[in-house]
Amino acid sequence: MLTGPEQISSNNQIWQLSYPEGELRRITNDLANYAAVSLTTDDSALVTTQRKELSALWVARLGARGGAQQITFRGNNADYIRSVKWTPDGRIVYCSMALGNFDLWMMNTDGSQVRQLTDDAAFEVLPAVSPDGRHLFFTSIRSGVINLWRADIDGSNPKQLTTGETGSRFDLSPDGRWVIYESRGSGYLKLHKLSIDGGSPVPLTEQPSYVPAVSPDGKLIACFWLDPQSNQHRLSIIPFEGGTPIKTLDSKTFDVSIQPRWTLDGGSLIYIDTRQGSSNLWRLPLDGSAPQQVTDFNDAKPERIQSFDLSRDGKQLVIARGGQTADAVLISEVK
Numbered sequence: 001m002l003t004g005p006e007q008i009s010s011n012n013q014i015w016q017l018s019y020p021e022g023e024l025r026r027i028t029n030d031l032a033n034y035a036a037v038s039l040t041t042d043d044s045a046l047v048t049t050q051r052k053e054l055s056a057l058w059v060a061r062l063g064a065r066g067g068a069q070q071i072t073f074r075g076n077n078a079d080y081i082r083s084v085k086w087t088p089d090g091r092i093v094y095c096s097m098a099l100g101n102f103d104l105w106m107m108n109t110d111g112s113q114v115r116q117l118t119d120d121a122a123f124e125v126l127p128a129v130s131p132d133g134r135h136l137f138f139t140s141i142r143s144g145v146i147n148l149w150r151a152d153i154d155g156s157n158p159k160q161l162t163t164g165e166t167g168s169r170f171d172l173s174p175d176g177r178w179v180i181y182e183s184r185g186s187g188y189l190k191l192h193k194l195s196i197d198g199g200s201p202v203p204l205t206e207q208p209s210y211v212p213a214v215s216p217d218g219k220l221i222a223c224f225w226l227d228p229q230s231n232q233h234r235l236s237i238i239p240f241e242g243g244t245p246i247k248t249l250d251s252k253t254f255d256v257s258i259q260p261r262w263t264l265d266g267g268s269l270i271y272i273d274t275r276q277g278s279s280n281l282w283r284l285p286l287d288g289s290a291p292q293q294v295t296d297f298n299d300a301k302p303e304r305i306q307s308f309d310l311s312r313d314g315k316q317l318v319i320a321r322g323g324q325t326a327d328a329v330l331i332s333e334v335k
Contacts, residue, residue, distance in 0.1 A: 014048060014331070027331065045332040055081040055306060055322030057094065059109055062263075062315055066296045071111040081320040083126045083307040087153075088133040090311065092318050093117070095125045095138075104138060104155065109316075117155035126168055129153065130196070131176040131312075137161075137196075139168040148181055150196065161198045169211050169259055172196070173240075174218045182210040191223060191242070204242030211259050214240065215266050222269055224256045235260065235269070237286070249284060258307060260284075264314025270294060272305050279305045281317065297321065 014027040014034050027046075028034060036049045060068035072081075080097040087093060091113075093106050099116075102123035107114045118124045122142045129136060136151045143160055146168055151158040167182030167189045179196055182189040188208040192201040208226035215222070218240060225236035225245055233256050236245035254260075255272035262269060263283065273282040273291075279302065281294040294317070297303070307320040 014046070045330055047328060047330055049328060055096075055320055057081060057084065057092065057111070058319040058321060060295060060317045060319065062294065062310065062317055065293065068295060068297070068317075068319065071109065072107075080322065081306065084318050084320045085127050085129060085309045086311045086316075086318060087129045088131060088312050093127045093129055093136065094307075094320065095127060104136065109318075117153075118151070118158075119155075124149075126170070128170070128172055130172060131174060135196070137170070137172065137179065139166075139170070148179060148194075159198070161194060161196075162201070167210060171212050171214045171221075171259065173214050174216060180204070180212045180214055180221060182212065188226075191221070191238075193242070202242075205238065207244070209236075209238075211256065213260050213262060213269070215262050216264055217266055220246075220266075222260055222262065224251070224254075235271070235284075247286065249286070255279070255305075258305070261308070261310045263310070270308075270310060270317075272308070278302045279321070281305065281308060281319070295319070 012034050014037060016025045016027055034048050038047045040046065056070050057072040058068045058070050082095040082102060084092060084094040091106055091108055093104060095102055096105050102125050103119055104117040104124050104127050105114060106117055117136065120140070120142060122140055124138045124140045126139045127136060134153055136153050136155060138149055139146060140149050142149065146166055147163065148161045148166060148170060149158050150161055161179065162181070167184060170179055170181035172179060177196060179194045181192055181194065183192045183201065189210040190206065191204040191209050191212055193204055194201045207228060209223045211224050213222040221238050221240055223236060223238065224233045227234050235249045235251035235254060237247040238245050253273050253275045255274055258272050260269045260271040267287070268283045268285045270281055270283050273280055278298060280297055283292045283294050303321045305319055305321050309318050
């Protein structure tokens with residue numbers, strides 16, 4: 001008996017491999033993850049841990065700390081959301097595993113007009129929409145390894161932009177001309193710049209750096225940077241043309257796996273903070289003043305903010321939040 005992904009885009013499922021015949025038979029086929037399999041003494045049943053990821057989308061006005069409104073619920077193609085972004089016209093593009101694979105979807109801010117944009121055997125995650133609203137950018141393993149892709153806004157006409165293995169996180173320049181992305185070189189993620197039409201990438205950093213976010217004026221990039229002196233990952237600001245940090249910020253409680261977002265005036269960064277055991281958004285002014293809490297999620301069973309984005313007018317936040325359930329389950333008739 002074994003657990004494993006049928007492909008990289010699927011959840012961990014349980015399979016049975018006969019010996020010595022080597023025949024493989026699938027036992028589970030659902031949206032859960034399975035681990036820690038044990039057989040009963042007569043081999044007629046198994047006990048396993050079933051884990052499910054549950055997520056929902058919320059919309060909040062920036063500055064209204066307690067006013068977040070949930071817009072998706074279980075059963076409307078939002079059971080597990082990995083990433084979320086605004087479109088220029090105020091719709092929401094997100095990645096959901098509701099149908100068993102990570103695909104891209106679009107909806108209105110009230111949860112209506114849900115539409116699937118991609119439907120490929122490989123996963124598509126981390127969407128972004130061009131400033132003119134014409135193109136959809138995303139990360140996928142359609143080529144066999146992680147690369148950046150561009151498609152029309154409806155998901156048609158996909159085009160691979162990068163070659164080789166890249167990191168998964170990226171951002172677009174406000175003028176719509178460039179993709180700033182992380183790429184693995186010498187075992188470390190570093191930042192590169194690439195035309196939205198593809199071509200040869202331009203290296204921006206020599207030091208390990210990742211999770212880029214371009215400022216609204218297109219002059220700066222916020223990213224997490226490995227400080228060679230302290231060997232700590234620090235939130236740093238570098239010029240758009242690349243180089244070393246011109247400002248380094250205190251980021252001890254940041255979730256460094258999630259992209260921060262600039263406020264529209266370019267004076268602050270919004271980030272996920274995990275202090276006091278809860279996951280909330282905070283605003284960090286770049287002038288050195290104290291951070292300010294933006295959201296006030298305080299659940300009895302804390303849920304993690306998995307992704308968020310600030311609308312193009314700087315007034316609204318869309319937030320993907322979720323948690324994981326774990327149950328022991330008995331599966332009979334496994335012979």
